[in-house]
Amino acid sequence: MEGVLTLFSDFYSALSQVNGFVTPKLAKRFPENFLFGVSSSAYQIEGSWNIDGKGQSTWDYYLHKQPDIVEDGTNADVTTDSYRLFKQDIQMLKHLGVKSYRFSLSWTRILPDGTTNHINPLGIAHYRKCIDLLLENDIMPLVTLYHWDLPIAFGKNGGWLNENTADRFGDYARVAFLAFGDKVKHWITINEPFIHCSFSYGIGLHPPLIKSPGKGFYECGRNLLLGHARAYHIYDEEFRFQGGKVGLVVDAQWPIAATGSEEDTRAVKDYLALYVGQYLDPVLKGGYPQRLLDLVAAASSRQGTESRLHPLSEDQKEYIRGTYDFVGINHYSSLMVYRNESVIGMYDEPSFYDDVGIGTYMDDSWPASSFDNMRDYAPGFYSLLLYLKDTYDNPVVYITENGLPLSSAEGLDDWKKANYIRHYLDALADAKADGSNCQGYFIWSLMDSFEWASGYEYKFGLYQVDFEDPDKKRTARKSALVYKEIIRTGTIDVSYDPNPYQHNGTVY
Template sequence: MEKKIVFPEDFWWGSAWSAEQSEGTGDTGKAETIWKRWFSEEPNRFYDRIGPDVTTDHFNRYKDDIRLMKETGHNSFRLSLSWARLFPDGGRGEINRKAVDFYRDLMSEMIKNDIKPFINLYHFDMPMKLQELGGWASRETVEAYVNYAVSCFKEFGDLGYHWFTSNEPLGPILGTYLEDFHYPNFIDFKEGAQAAFYTILAHAKAIKEFKKLNLKSKIGVILNLSPTYPRSSNKWDTEAAETADAFYTRSFLDPMVKGTFNKKLVSILKEYDQMPDYTEEDLKIISENTAQILGLNYYEPRRVKARLTAVNKNSPFLPEWFFELHNMPGKRMNIYRGWEIYEKGIYDLCMDIKENYGNIESFISENGMGVADEERFLGENGQIIDEYRINYIKDHLAYLYKAVNEGCNIKGYHLWTFIDCWSWINAYKNRYGLVSLDLATQKRTIKKSGEFFKKMTEENGFLYDTDKLV
């Protein structure tokens, strides 16, 4: 039966993107990032050979873009700051005043339009000067990051509504050290474990410094989390799922929110000689400085089964030594991304946070649908008629509403993304935005989903057939 779903008052409605994917280079003296370097070395690995120089040109168009945020119903927006723009030397020298002015102007414009700035400090865009020192696998990067973070707290503390130490810290570890989709593309689990540990340590050290400043805002982290489902109730399948969950979910969630490390994961890493280096002081800092707020990025579930074949011990150590992915028959797919669409996963994720992580204040910090060749859905007035995105949003929000009604401390929903943005090696292959982008002219046009989003946020909800919920 169709009924009106209404979210709590002051619910955060908005979207998110990153500096590297939206700003373009600009004219503030931004230094080289790992993406700029990789594109210069291997442009063939980027879809249509489109690199990060221009992207959505937000640097030059932010005032018009903020107007579009308002027109699509935003009351909040998660941006990221460019480390390489603010500290062209990597974070060990003086801050770039031109970059400070740019970000202050941008966030002030957001606030003038009643849009809360959610500030994320790191979103995959390692300054190349720090990558040359080892990137996240180096303690020098940790100290440079803390200096960068403290400088940002002081420069923008009066403007930020909430702060986040990083977005999807698992992503660079998988991409750089396990799966070959982040520069410089090592395949080395142990070095990846070191980089992961130092990322967690940097998060804790930044929070420690943040607390000294007594700002009105909170600080946390944005994690990409997929509920892990075993193929069956067979004990070998459930054990495989628990192991996969330890690697991909608890690896960052436990230390960043609880201040402790997952025992199952630590046991495996010790057994296979994959433990990172650390000190007791490091562990103390991590235990005492945990997230005050948590962003949940949800796109798809993870389905796992017991391995059916033996592991080649002469191959690099990888999590897949302990499980295989399960291709569940009958699953519904977003064929453009190769991702399963499973709305109930957002509910299961929120319930996990409620039951196992103290019901920490949280919000959906990313959720969305990338679709290729959206020009197929162009209406007569030049608007993309993306009913599929509207249905995707409604179906996920219906399960989020169920979670909120059952006591989950969820305060908002941010879509990925606002305007079609550059998507790493996929560039503009898939489009995610509420607003379409013409690459040739940079013209922005609000999609049908953008109109829906505006109406939904004005009413704080929408009509929905709740009989579809299970």
């Protein structure tokens, strides 16, 4: 590890730069069993894209053929080199003191062609070593089965527009449960169906580059739900004796009405039906939200077609309903939403944007990251947690991603991110005090990594990675030290930094 992981020599000296942090006057304490963790995903950190029998994913295939898919023309052939350097990554986790690490398996590292025709023993052995080392260091593995790296054979055959992919996903899940379920007790089936479906099958920005925002987007979501349910039922019927839990991760930003108008209030509800309810309602309630069905049916009718969102059959509703032991939520920021005459004709083709018919923006008073599409507004996070509590009968929730990106120029002195973490954990503590059943919080991400179509410009890591260094040297940012102390004490200081937020709308 020497020469690879650089740590600040005086931890408390670094913390002393934050007024009142080491000896807070007011502090909110988290329960002893609260899971503090960090997250990553296989394609974004592993590298070794063709090593030890790994097959090609859609990302491997398309980024080699069309490098311009990514803004900076890069790919994840090497990225942080974590397939080779996983032991160093686990030392970083140990240094942070996290209780859990969320990471994903590469489908094609385990099943090179995506099917059970060939199971790769080297892929199985690698993940066994990772899991064993995590457990030896008292770090609970939270394993995601699918974080967007679809086997290329399926990508060329329609990907998640083909219902057969849901069946193949179930086969893959069974192999993973067999191989790792004796030690892994927390499983995530699928990460962020909205983002995956909109980017890969809606606007065509991510592989397999299918542009069908008015139909493919919904079909993808439907098949992801079926794939999730299939994996859940396989675990429930064949592997429940292992004593584990299975859940789905949904991305959920919080919408705030831009004005007190009736249309803006309705826009908030419509936003939640599309972005959150489309996936959580079938799993936690059974069936799509009625307002989403009505919105898509009305827009389709205006376009002279039957509804582009096909209702789930009664059998499918029953198959999907109740397929969760917990809910994972990825949350980064909030949005102001509105609906007025300006949104009419905003979109020139059938799409989920047009179906909902709302406009969004971020309030300029919310502290910004290096990028305008990420802002620090923790009261929205509190409102989201209370909404989940009240709407879905207070399920067990893990915040599986939360974080703020830096630019390449910002380096190690990232107090903006450190304060973001403090603000959001402060809001989470308040939500727990008000009844939210949130039991864990995971920062995205452990270290800088490949950020999909944005390449390497977005720096989400608690640890900086020198991508020019052959050893991919990792260096702790100040946010890592702040998070380490929060985990060590189990408390969040609220004496530092008065509430910086203002907004001109309503909060749940």
